Amino acid sequence: MNADVIEAGAQPRAATVGLRALTVDVGPPHARVSALRDVDLDVPAGQFLCVLGPSGCGKSTLLAAIAGHVAAAHGQIEVDGLRVDRPHPERGLVFQQHTLFPWKRVVDNVAFGLKMKGIDVAARRAQASELLELVGLRGYGSHYPAHLSGGMLQRVEIARVLINRPRVLLMDEPFAALDAQTRRNMQTLLLDIWSKVQTTVVFVTHDIDEALFLGERIVMLSRQPARILADLEVPFARPRTDESTLDPAFIAMKRQCLALLRDAA
Amino acid sequence: MAVTLDLAKPRTHEVPKRASTARSGQNATILRRRSLQIASIALCIGVWQLLVHARLSLGIITFANVPAPVDVAHALWGLLHSPKLPMHLAASLWRVLSGFCAAAVTGVALGLAIGRHRLLEDTILPPLEALRPIPAVAWIPLAILMFPSSELSMVFITFIGALFPILLNTVHGVEAIDPRLVATARGLGTGPLALYADVILPGAAPAIFTGLSIGMGTAWFCLITAEMIAGQYGIGYFTWESYTLQNYADIVVGMALIGMLGMGSSLLIKRIGLALTPWYRLRGEKR
Numbered sequence: 001m002n003a004d005v006i007e008a009g010a011q012p013r014a015a016t017v018g019l020r021a022l023t024v025d026v027g028p029p030h031a032r033v034s035a036l037r038d039v040d041l042d043v044p045a046g047q048f049l050c051v052l053g054p055s056g057c058g059k060s061t062l063l064a065a066i067a068g069h070v071a072a073a074h075g076q077i078e079v080d081g082l083r084v085d086r087p088h089p090e091r092g093l094v095f096q097q098h099t100l101f102p103w104k105r106v107v108d109n110v111a112f113g114l115k116m117k118g119i120d121v122a123a124r125r126a127q128a129s130e131l132l133e134l135v136g137l138r139g140y141g142s143h144y145p146a147h148l149s150g151g152m153l154q155r156v157e158i159a160r161v162l163i164n165r166p167r168v169l170l171m172d173e174p175f176a177a178l179d180a181q182t183r184r185n186m187q188t189l190l191l192d193i194w195s196k197v198q199t200t201v202v203f204v205t206h207d208i209d210e211a212l213f214l215g216e217r218i219v220m221l222s223r224q225p226a227r228i229l230a231d232l233e234v235p236f237a238r239p240r241t242d243e244s245t246l247d248p249a250f251i252a253m254k255r256q257c258l259a260l261l262r263d264a265a
Numbered sequence: 266m267a268v269t270l271d272l273a274k275p276r277t278h279e280v281p282k283r284a285s286t287a288r289s290g291q292n293a294t295i296l297r298r299r300s301l302q303i304a305s306i307a308l309c310i311g312v313w314q315l316l317v318h319a320r321l322s323l324g325i326i327t328f329a330n331v332p333a334p335v336d337v338a339h340a341l342w343g344l345l346h347s348p349k350l351p352m353h354l355a356a357s358l359w360r361v362l363s364g365f366c367a368a369a370v371t372g373v374a375l376g377l378a379i380g381r382h383r384l385l386e387d388t389i390l391p392p393l394e395a396l397r398p399i400p401a402v403a404w405i406p407l408a409i410l411m412f413p414s415s416e417l418s419m420v421f422i423t424f425i426g427a428l429f430p431i432l433l434n435t436v437h438g439v440e441a442i443d444p445r446l447v448a449t450a451r452g453l454g455t456g457p458l459a460l461y462a463d464v465i466l467p468g469a470a471p472a473i474f475t476g477l478s479i480g481m482g483t484a485w486f487c488l489i490t491a492e493m494i495a496g497q498y499g500i501g502y503f504t505w506e507s508y509t510l511q512n513y514a515d516i517v518v519g520m521a522l523i524g525m526l527g528m529g530s531s532l533l534i535k536r537i538g539l540a541l542t543p544w545y546r547l548r549g550e551k552r
Contacts, residue, residue: 069448089454099449103467103544115463116454146547164453 014046014200015090015167017066021075023225024058024065035061037225038075045080048194048201050211050234052257053221054265059204062226063170066202067093079168089113092161096173098153100145106156107132107141113164131159134196135189151182155189162197169194171203175210184242187213191239208257212250213240218257222264230260310334332514340514341521349503356498357488357526360416364423365484372428372480373473376435377465386436393432401426401487405494419491419499426487427480434479438472439465471545474538478531485527500526 019041025032035058043049053059064070066077068087077084079091087093100109107128108115114124129141135155145153154174161169171190175183191214194201205211211218212234220230234253236244244250317333332340344350379386401422408418442465450464492501504519539546 067452069452087448087452089452091452093449093452095445095449097445099443099445101446101450101464101467102547103470103542112450112463113453116456116459144544144547146544160453 013167014198015080016045016078017041017043017168017200017202018078018081019066019075020078022065022072022077023074024061024070025073026058026061026070034073034225036065037227039226039228041219041228043200043202046198046200048191048214048216049203050215050218051202051204051221052206052208052211052218052261053226054223054261055206057221057223057264058226059206059221060172062221063093063172063202063204066168067091067170069093089116089164090166091168091170092164092166093170094154094157094161094172094174096176098145098150098157100153100156100160102145104144105141106137106143106145106148109145109156110141110159110163112160127163128159131163132156134162134193135159151178151186154178154186158190158193162193165197166199169199169201171201173205174203176205176207183210190214195238208254208261209245212236212254212257213245220257220260220264229264232257330513332517336514337517337521340512341518344515344518353498353500353503354522356496356502357492357500360420360423360492360499361481361484361488361526361530364420364488365427365481367420368424368427368431368480368484369477371424372431372476373435376432376473376476377439377461377469379432380436380439380469381465390436393429397429401483402490405491408491409495415495415497419488419495422491423484423488427484430479430483431473431476434472434476435469438469438476441472442468467542470542471538474534474542478534478538481531481534482527485523485530489523 019039022036022039022041023034024036026035027033039062051059051062061070065072066079066084068084068091071085084091100106101112104112107125110128110131111121111124114127115121119127125141129138132138132141135158137152137155137159140148140152140156145156148156157174175186178186187210190201203211203214215234218230218232218234219228220232221227222229232253236247236250314334316328317331319328321328375389379390404422404425405418408421409415412418412421446464446468447460450460455463488499489501489504492499493505496502496505500519500522504516504523507513507515507519
């Protein structure tokens with residue numbers, strides 16, 4: 001795979017993410033509840049962090065807050081020591097359901113971030129095509145999103161975020177809607193990209209296998225209002241394959257996570 | 266431009282081979298349906314000819330004064346060769362175009378603003394909503410009083426008729442845009458102006474074209490009425506004049522012309538809309 005486009009000199013370094021006594025409230029004004037309460041977390045630059053927790057616990061709110069879409073009620077979020085107060089292209093967010101623009105062809109969806117930076121059409125399409133190749137979608141640039149399958153759409157979504165050379169990649173159950181085979185392919189693809197791109201990843205999931213397969217570290221959240229229940233290192237060697245998921249150490253850790261998740265729910 | 270053309274190329278390779286075999290069967294079905302549809306129209310014209318020929322009178326309705334299709338065809342032939350037709354057509358087309366274009370610009374611009382901002386929705390929309398239930402035709406007397414030239418008053422009626430469908434469809438289209446798309450665009454570094462150009466306008470485009478198409482229909486409807494009352498020249502005026510001059514065949518010719526012009530212009534808008542939103546048709550194809 002050709003990753004020249006993102007390994008070029010201009011690639012910025014991965015960023016650290018810090019949550020300082022973060023409390024985030026959600027809901028309508030008359031019924032506000034805390035989705036997160038007093039969360040402290042430090043993510044070193046370049047780390048692949050997975051966030052696990054029972055459904056509805058505020059995992060997505062955590063990502064939306066880091067992305068800058070949701071404001072903190074108390075405390076703050078720092079990326080490389082700078083306070084987050086609005087969305088920024090260097091913090092790329094990928095959702096479970098794709099948010100591609102249906103009226104733009106795939107290549108122009110991917111090139112969108114560059115268009116917003118005022119880069120001319122030929123240059124941005126060239127970069128977008130290289131990224132499409134990186135995510136395994138060479139030749140699909142002229143299609144409209146309506147023509148692609150769910151897995152392909154998520155690949156385009158990832159390429160569109162990557163074109164901004166994000167220093168933090170925020171992923172909100174991005175593969176949850178895919179079938180098992182496609183999901184594993186996408187996970188492998190993501191690890192491959194992460195090894196080539198210098199970026200910190202915060203990956204939210206409710207799937208323990210996925211967290212263990214992908215992450216260097218797992219943070220387990222409690223039920224709402226979410227607090228950090230456990231902070232685990234995932235020591236398995238890379239590259240990880242289907243075989244790794246059958247390793248006794250992997251299964252032991254899965255059992256530990258299951259117990260934690262059961263207690264949390 | 267060259268890049269755009271390059272992009273379009275690969276799509277031609279994808280047409281599946283089985284399409285050619287399926288297509289001949291489809292063609293036969295389409296042919297049969299078309300001939301049925303044409304036969305139905307021919308039958309209706311035949312019944313019309315018979316009714317007129319028999320001078321049928323049922324008490325509440327009479328065909329005694331209705332021109333026969335043959336007479337109408339003669340009158341149409343005559344009108345096509347008369348210098349009056351281009352004059353009437355030009356007058357009507359100019360009025361419809363100016364009224365419709367003014368309504369399109371106003372309606373889309375206001376709709377985009379109202380759909381995005383609660384404050385504008387609460388300030389601009391209420392007076393417009395109060396005027397909306399008034400049919401454009403009811404404006405005719407006031408319009409004649411308000412505008413010094415009858416020409417302008419007719420354009421105004423057309424404008425009023427076209428404005429509301431365009432405005433309301435645009436507002437609806439803007440409000441129906443997935444907020445996640447807006448959030449995503451912001452996250453990818455989109456400023457307020459680019460948000461309109463790259464997300465709001467294309468997102469609302471299908472609804473806007475629906476509004477434009479409906480607006481074109483109501484524009485013709487209002488114009489014809491206005492012309493019958495206030496006009497000199499124009500297809501509506503021609504139709505009404507034919508009645509007062511007792512050229513009954515010309516009435517039907519005028520009616521047919523009005524129908525064709527209205528249908529043609531609405532169809533044109535739809536075609537333009539489809540050409541500008543090619544992605545919109547795809548959504549149905551996949552499911």
